Amino acid sequence: MSAADGTTTTLYKSTGPDGRTIYSDVPPPQARDAKTLTFKNLPASPLSADTLAYVEQLRKSADTKASATPPRDTVLFSAKWCGYCKQAKTYLAAKGIGYREVDIDTADGRSAYAQLGGNSGVPQLFVKGQGVTGFTAAAYDAFFQALSK
Numbered sequence: 001m002s003a004a005d006g007t008t009t010t011l012y013k014s015t016g017p018d019g020r021t022i023y024s025d026v027p028p029p030q031a032r033d034a035k036t037l038t039f040k041n042l043p044a045s046p047l048s049a050d051t052l053a054y055v056e057q058l059r060k061s062a063d064t065k066a067s068a069t070p071p072r073d074t075v076l077f078s079a080k081w082c083g084y085c086k087q088a089k090t091y092l093a094a095k096g097i098g099y100r101e102v103d104i105d106t107a108d109g110r111s112a113y114a115q116l117g118g119n120s121g122v123p124q125l126f127v128k129g130q131g132v133t134g135f136t137a138a139a140y141d142a143f144f145q146a147l148s149k
Helices: 049-060 083-094 108-113 137-148
Strands: 008-015 021-024 030-040 075-078 100-103 126-129 132-133
Touching: 049 108, 075 083, 075 108, 083 137, 100 108, 126 137, 132 137
Parallel strands: 075 100
Antiparallel strands: 008 021, 008 030, 075 126, 126 132
16 A cells, blocks of 8 residues: 555455455455555645755755665654644554654655655655555554555
């Protein structure tokens, strides 16, 4: 499941030939009872114009021309001023999910955010190379359930 444009995340739930439930971010080729779960416009805090301009400048620089691969560990891009980020951190703590937090208001954080194709808002969560922008408990529940399959 990924949200390249920051506004839509699509997850496909299907039953495989062996009868097991399958969650994926690609449509199932040969599955029965396929369902599509789409998360649109998850609540996220927009980045300031200055931060967006800086991130765009970093994307265009020689250091970030080669797009970074999404982290394999659990990483939460956040900002101290972001209410949705606080909700995401509370959710992760309540579920006992360990994560590495990256503050996008630091130079290193902005650089990492730009390299990974950060969207225009936070929080942005990456787990096992998959990402989702914004936060709702229901979306995170589905996201983690899909990753555990």
